[in-house]
Amino acid sequence: xxxxxxxxxxxxxxxxxxxxxxxxxxxxxxxxxxxxxxxxxxxxxxxxxxxxxxxxxxxxxxxxxxxxxxxxxxxxxxxxxxxxxxxxxxxxxxxxxxxxxxxxxxxxxxxxxxxxxxxxxxxxxxxxxxxxxxxxxxxxxxxxxxxxxxxxxxxxxxxxxxxxxxxxxxxxxxxxxxxxxxxxxxxxxxxxxxxxxxxxxxxxxxxxxxxxxxxxxxxxxxxxxxxxxxxxxxxxxxxxxxxxxxxxxxxxxxxxxxxxxxxxxxxxxxxxxxxxxxxxxxxxxxxxxxxxxxxxxxxxxxxxxxxxxxxxxxxxxxxxxxxxxxxxxxxxxxxxxxxxxxxxxxxxxxxxxxxxxxxxxxxxxxxxxxxxxxxxxxxxxxxxxxxxxxxxxxxxxxxxxxxxxxxx
Amino acid sequence: xxxxxxxxxxxxxxxxxxxxxxxxxxxxxxxxxxxxxxxxxxxxxxxxxxxxxxxxxxxxxxxxxxxxxxxxxxxxxxxxxxxxxxxxxxxxxxxxxxxxxxxxxxxxxxxxxxxxxxxxxxxxxxxxxxxxxxxxxxxxxxxxxxxxxxxxxxxxxxxxxxxxxxxxxxxxxxxxxxxxxxxxxxxxxxxxxxxxxxxxxxxxxxxxxxxxxxxxxxxxxxxxxxxxxxxxxxxxxxxxxxxxxxxxxxxxxxxxxxxxxxxxxxxxxxxxxxxxxxxxxxxxxxxxxxxxxxxxxxxxxxxxxxxxxxxxxxxxxxxxxxxxxxxxxxxxxxxxxxxxxxxxxxxxxxxxxxxxxxxxxxxxxxxxxxxxxxxxxxxxxxxxxxxxxxxxxxxxxxxxxxxxxxxx
Numbered sequence: 029x030x031x032x033x034x035x036x037x038x039x040x041x042x043x044x045x046x047x048x049x050x051x052x053x054x055x056x057x058x059x060x061x062x063x064x065x066x067x068x069x070x071x072x073x074x075x076x077x078x079x080x081x082x083x084x085x086x087x088x089x090x091x092x093x094x095x096x097x098x099x100x101x102x103x104x105x106x107x108x109x110x111x112x113x114x115x116x117x118x119x120x121x122x123x124x125x126x127x128x129x130x131x132x133x134x135x136x137x138x139x140x141x142x143x144x145x146x147x148x149x150x151x152x153x154x155x156x157x158x159x160x161x162x163x164x165x166x167x168x169x170x171x172x173x174x175x176x177x178x179x180x181x182x183x184x185x186x187x188x189x190x191x192x193x194x195x196x197x198x199x200x201x202x203x204x205x206x207x208x209x210x211x212x213x214x215x216x217x218x219x220x221x222x223x224x225x226x227x228x229x230x231x232x233x234x235x236x237x238x239x240x241x242x243x244x245x246x247x248x249x250x251x252x253x254x255x256x257x258x259x260x261x262x263x264x265x266x267x268x269x270x271x272x273x274x275x276x277x278x279x280x281x282x283x284x285x286x287x288x289x290x291x292x293x294x295x296x297x298x299x300x301x302x303x304x305x306x307x308x309x310x311x312x313x314x315x316x317x318x319x320x321x322x323x324x325x326x327x328x329x330x331x332x333x334x335x336x337x338x339x340x341x342x343x344x345x346x347x348x349x350x351x352x353x354x355x356x357x358x359x360x361x362x363x364x365x366x367x368x369x370x371x372x373x374x375x376x377x378x379x380x381x382x383x384x385x386x387x388x389x390x391x392x393x394x395x396x397x398x399x400x401x402x403x404x405x406x407x408x409x410x411x412x413x414x415x416x417x418x419x420x421x422x423x424x425x426x427x428x429x430x431x432x433x434x435x436x
Numbered sequence: 437x438x439x440x441x442x443x444x445x446x447x448x449x450x451x452x453x454x455x456x457x458x459x460x461x462x463x464x465x466x467x468x469x470x471x472x473x474x475x476x477x478x479x480x481x482x483x484x485x486x487x488x489x490x491x492x493x494x495x496x497x498x499x500x501x502x503x504x505x506x507x508x509x510x511x512x513x514x515x516x517x518x519x520x521x522x523x524x525x526x527x528x529x530x531x532x533x534x535x536x537x538x539x540x541x542x543x544x545x546x547x548x549x550x551x552x553x554x555x556x557x558x559x560x561x562x563x564x565x566x567x568x569x570x571x572x573x574x575x576x577x578x579x580x581x582x583x584x585x586x587x588x589x590x591x592x593x594x595x596x597x598x599x600x601x602x603x604x605x606x607x608x609x610x611x612x613x614x615x616x617x618x619x620x621x622x623x624x625x626x627x628x629x630x631x632x633x634x635x636x637x638x639x640x641x642x643x644x645x646x647x648x649x650x651x652x653x654x655x656x657x658x659x660x661x662x663x664x665x666x667x668x669x670x671x672x673x674x675x676x677x678x679x680x681x682x683x684x685x686x687x688x689x690x691x692x693x694x695x696x697x698x699x700x701x702x703x704x705x706x707x708x709x710x711x712x713x714x715x716x717x718x719x720x721x722x723x724x725x726x727x728x729x730x731x732x733x734x735x736x737x738x739x740x741x742x743x744x745x746x747x748x749x750x751x752x753x754x755x756x757x758x759x760x761x762x763x764x765x766x767x768x769x770x771x772x773x774x775x776x777x778x779x780x781x782x783x784x785x786x787x788x789x790x791x792x793x794x795x796x797x798x799x800x801x802x803x804x805x806x807x808x809x810x811x812x813x814x815x816x817x818x819x820x821x822x823x824x825x826x827x828x829x830x831x832x833x834x835x836x837x838x839x840x841x842x843x844x
Contacts, residue, residue: 038761042784123806127795136817137787214641218817233622234645239818260840267842353446364840375835376450379545387535387838396843397834398531409544409626409831410647411819423817426805427783430795432668432772434675435804 029198030216033138033163036193040161041135043192045112048159051190052108055158056101058186059151059179063097069178070147077171089146090172100151100179103401107155110400113419114161128429133422135161137218140210141403142167142232144224147175153223154183154197156403160421163193165217167200167207177201211236218423219411223404226331241412241420243404246276246359247331248389251348251374253365254287260386261364262296267388268362270303274333276405277360277392281328282339283348286312289341293317297339305335312341328355345370349377356380358407360392381407381414437573437606438624441546444601445571449543451600453520456567459598460516463566464509466594467559467587471505477586478555485579497554498580508559508587511809515563518808521827522569536837541830543569545626548618550575550640552632555583561631562591562605564811568829571601573625575608575615585609619644626831627819631812634739649820649828651812654684654767655739656797659756659782661773662695668794669772670704675796676770678711682741684813685768685800689736690747691756694720697749701725705747713743720749736763753778757785764788766815768800789815789822 040048059066070092077087113133120130139162141153150166157164168176180199188194200206211220211232220240222232233240250268252261268279284292289312297317300307307313308327309320320339327338328351342348345363352361362384363374375383382392392415394402399417406412412420448456467474478500485495521541528538547570549561558574565572576584588607596602608614619628622645630640634653641648658676660669676687692700697720705725708715715721716735717728728747735746736759750756753771760769770792771782783791790800800823802810807825814820820828 038785038787041787042781121806123804127799129805131822134784134787237642239647239816241818257840263840263842271843371837373450375833376542377446379446379449379542380833382834382836385835385837387836387841388843390843391535391836391838391841392834396531397537398529408647410649413831414539414834423821425783425788426790426800426822427793428790428795428799429779429793430799432665432671433795433799434671435679435796435798 029165029200030138030213032195033165033198034216036195037135037137037163039193040158040163040196043161047192048112048161049108051158051187051192052104052155054190055151055155055183055186056104058182059097059101059104062182063094066097066175066178066182067092067094070175072174073172082171086145090175092147092175096148100148103152104155107159107401110159110418112159113422118424125433126430127433130427131424132427133419134425136421136423138163138165138216139421140165140167140213140217140220140238142207142210142220142222142224142228144169144228145172147172147179149223150176150179150199151183152401153403154180156401156418156421158187158196160418162421163196163198165198165200165210167210170203173201208235211238214238221404241404241406241416242408243406244276245331245357245407246278247280247329247355247357248277248360248362249281249283249352249356250279250362250364250389251283251345251352252285252288252292253345253363253367253370254285255367255370256285256288256292256364257366258288258292261292262299264362264364264386264388265296266299266303268390269300269305269337270335271388271390273335276331277389278333279362279389280330280332280338281355282337283342283351284339285345285348286341286343289316300337303335305337307337307339309339310341313339331357345373349374352378352380359405360384360389362387362389381405437608438546438621440603441571441573441606442624444603445543445545447601448566448569448571448604451569455600456520456569457516459566459595459600460512460563462598463559463563463591463594464512466590467505467509467512470590471502474505474583474586474590475500475502478583480582481580490579498583500555500583504556508556511560512563515567515809518567518826520567521830526832533841534838535841538835539832540835541827542833544829544831546571546573546624547829548573548575548621548625548628548646550615550618550628550630550632550636552577552636555580555587557631558584558587559591560809561811562588564809564826564829566595566604568826570829571604571606573606573608573618575618578611581609616643619646622646629812649812649814649818649824650816651814652684653739653765653815654686655688655737655763655765656685656768656770657689657691657760657764658687658770658772658797659691659753659760660693660696660700661753661771661775661778662693663775663778664693664696664700664772665774666696666700669700670707672770672772672794672796673704674707674711676798677708677713677745678743679796679798681743684739685797686741687770687797688738688740688746689763690745691750691759692747693753693756694749694751697724708745711743713745716744716746718748721747739765753781757782760786760788767813768792768797770795770797789813
């Protein structure tokens, strides 16, 4: 499959935007036209998940219906509307000896995606890979095997019918052994992007010899500075924690400067409790509210993904930053302050993919950033950091043009 | 050491260009002032290498003298003269909701370098890391242990005397076990750059859980097209092969279009022989010259790094590209042609870090590209591809500024 993907990638690399966009529309149309068949095959996965005692929340994420398939099709059409990153000239200059140097965006080649349950990722990842000129090897979870197969069958046939190589979109069958083969396919796979929980991402990073872009683990902090507008601080804390607690850009820890803790915390703890949030606090936080449970080191490290929030009082911005550098995952940290120097120092020292100044952590998102589509949020520093759009699925090449130049 | 490097990195990240440049000058001055002591400690490595029967070529690479130490100091002063990549704003825009997004270059944090024999790499890597705001963990080969220790002692003391953290430059002692610890130091080391032979690079890639940038393996091709200016082609082939055969951007394989093979090869094979080159050819090449030895698959795959050259006749540009895609290492490929479409197709389909059109492969080099300094040449597609200068030692962060923005 890797070799077939490489061959497809060589073909895709020289296709025009018009060809790729027409293919994306064909893929979208085919999904909608095949909706009934896909839903039928999805029903087998749903049935099996129920028999295995899977929670209804997970079963719901697995389920496909007409609306969700229309959503997948809409996503593909949206990607067709985005600019093509391939061919963009990033740098260009002429050297003293007359050599003309240009650095251009080109596709990665073969992109591998390892992901959990939701079958809509199958269509999203296939569309983003194709638009950026890459062949994709998709390794979904076995719990969604029938659904993913149904979707990929439809997409690959649509790709072929549009005149592009069918092997541009392939589903890797099997379980962990096959996933491991994908992780070891150096020379065939150019980059691997795991999408899922912390466990999945850690195992891909540990086992892979193919370069990996880590995504998504978010232990995000909100720091309420001594100079904060406390009304805005409360709105930001509540939004960051409760608007959608199950995602990586939700806040997991609240840090409050001691100068404003007495004014801020009683109201904030009450408002959080009213929203159903359990606060895990240090002794200084607990002094304000009996309902706060004691925090341990596990709480500072936790990506709860639930209506839980760790909270501590700190004596300075630097103490807040030290806490974040020690316990954070490098995803997103927010500061609420009216002080320009405080906002500058926080941004320069937290060492995370994104820093929000007087804004909710929930804004770290490709859609919110205006990328139009997102393949994931990188929490590593190599290649891409933060929300990744189409350009992050490309690499570059130097083209140097001379007139018989040799080196002296 | 990793934890100390992280602490140093946090300090370095907020230093100004003026502070870093003053430190680089202090490092250069200290190297020259300590020349005698460094040479004395280097003599122990040289003596040991001789006793171990090391070849004189390797011993020579190991040896330090006043001129070489002055060269290292000169390199540090040159880096001080380069622009600081940290703080560069790569993108910036305001979203419809008023949020101001900027993407800025920031240091990686802690950079690990694993390298072979030459002790001058110690100073080069330390200077580039410091200028880009990174702490560096240097793991040199045990054969240069005393020399590297001497150089790092001087550099770290100079860093401290200039008021920057001494732990910004640290030498990892020991052998393979310690190198392996470096490769497994996830969370402490942000990126690992191996510099050396193919064996070293492969072992780092296989064993490392820290993100790696692969460097330097070059199986570079020169393709002489049907439309080539044959005089320029000959000059380029000779330059690419013989000007410095031991380096990664030297040519290892010559591919000649059959339409010009009869005119080009007899003269080219004679000229290569006159330069002492052994040509390993396919049957069609051997038909032109009895001195050509038969090529096997090993020759197509070889990075000779010597006066050897594999050679084949191909019937089309696409056949040349297919050969390169099968056997190449993705470093640099050259095409010699007067045809614009041929040059375009070659550049679009070879899938290498650099394509030279009517120029020698020897130009793929940070110095030649005008970068001022080079930490290595990346042959992978993630993060950096081709010669890497200071910007490639940085990552980015998004700073998003609002006025109490929450997500709806």
